[in-house]
Amino acid sequence: MMTSDTPLCREHFRALLLFSSAFATLIGSGVNLIHSVRTLARHAPAPYNQGAEELATAIDSGQTLSRAMSGRPDLFTPFYIAMVRIGEVGGILDETLRIVVDCLAAEWKVRPRRRAKDLPPFLSPTQREMPQHWGDLTGREGSLVLMLFCQCLGAVLSAGVPAKLALETVAELLPATQRHAVRSIPGEVLAQGITRPLAEVGFLPPLILMMIGVGEECGALPRMLEKAAGVYQFEVECDEG
Template sequence: MSTFIYKVRDVRGIPSKGEAQADSRAAVAAELRGKGFTVVDISEKKGGTSIKEMLADVRRLKARHITVFSRQFATMINSGLALLRALYILENQTENAKLATVIGQLRSDVEGGISLSDALEKHPNIFSRLYVNMVRAGEAGGILDETLDRVAAQLEAEDSLKRQVRSAMVYPLLIAVFAVLVLMAMMMFIIPIFAKMYADLGSQLPMLTRIMVNISNVMRSIYGVFIFAAIGGGIYGLIRLKRTEKGVRVWDNIKLKMPMGIGEIIRKLAMARFSRTLSTLVASGVPILQAIDITGETAGNSVVSDAMAGVKSSVKEGRPMSEPLSQVSVFPPMVVQMIAVGEETGAVDVMLTKIADFYEDEVNAAVKSLTSILEPIMMIGVGGLVGVIVISLYLPIFNLMSVINN
């Protein structure tokens, strides 16, 4: 048996709370309703945490877990299963312990008379505002199964795009890490061996060799510690700055201006996310002003978020969305024109979906193109640096052999 903390209201609406021991939240809820109470909330009392529970808390809840949950939930609702029955089945069949616990809490809340959207809203770290508002619109329109399918499609599209970008950047990142490790090893361990050997010979070292030996000496001295500490402190400071509102804005603008097509990829990602989010919300029946708000919050780029504030003001005044977007450089003319056509024809969600599809394909192609350029550049760069170090180490030997021959 577990101990549960409950909050209830009596027939006069007076709130009260207490504790009860039972096998499940459902048992506590049934007992309280039998006594004439309206259940507000039931949560399990936290006691000593077992290793298994600690591991379950540490385990990350990935986007695909929420996607699978949404798909299965939609299928069950569409098949005619009652909401509580569907949640009960999902709670018992979900493999992820953390998600199973959350579903159990959702079921308990719904049993207590809370709407599904309000129950989801209690878990902001798992169910985003976009998710909650789409479910709320689905409840109001009686199309919960359709809305859950749309949510799952939205999550799948976002997750697929992220995975494409990540997988494409893995190889260049591995090359960069490998290069740093190789160069560090050569500077810290290989060059000192050659430096000692040449010092014993007492010969004059070439300029390139002296530079490499001096760099190695600095890296292995107390000054090297200060240099590494300064670099680490600088990186930490940038990370902290990036978490401030001003830092986020500066960083988002820098990202959009990055060379080698990186800035263009980031802009296309922002367009894909903006279009997909807004189209899904509008198609689900979320009020347009609320949809614009949520799109701004979940845009992932402060430039797009600021643009959404202008769009909201424009719509409030009865003007079209496309008007303020045309004044923001991050939105290409094609996007603005397609949204304008959508507004004229009353098919904004359809146009936004087409924009999202287009930019998701563009991101995929651009990422592949970037990696095909980056890989040879990085290989040449790494090979060049290692080659310079190797040549600097063997130059004294070549000079010595030249003297002997003469």
């Protein structure tokens, strides 16, 4: 099994980023789904070239893209598949793929190179279990998780996805306890705003909750979530020294 500090694992993550970026570009340029996937089967780095070939076969047989991806958990995480499913349902696959690429690129950019570190398990298919030290959302790892949570939530809401579906999807980024709590928030509660229910879940600090509340009051929630993500990115970069 690949471990998080091996060159093979890093190469797999790089291949995922390149595959996803090319996929988002093709779909965003108006290339149809099956043609895009077949192009990736010819040109994507391994192991995603073979994976794309299998996706093409599954799509030809009538499966949706998200259903086809769920058959390759070694290549695509639940977060990735959930984002694709949102894109399919909402007709915004190009936007949700771009959000995934932005998440992957953000991790690639801030990941320290001076020593081996765990890749985020919600982004790296090569590491399926959440390591214990990720679960308390503290330190550099916690800042990275919360940075991506805010970044992705803002982007998905900006794309017009309803709050309940957006939070259920972006919750894939969180450790199990927080993930279950976020997904348990009733839709009718979220319809009144996300600040109070997120405060009750308890994993976001007061500063970030204040920023989210201001964003809701001003009608600029996605923009304020982007700024909140910037706070965490600064913390991550400072921690790397």
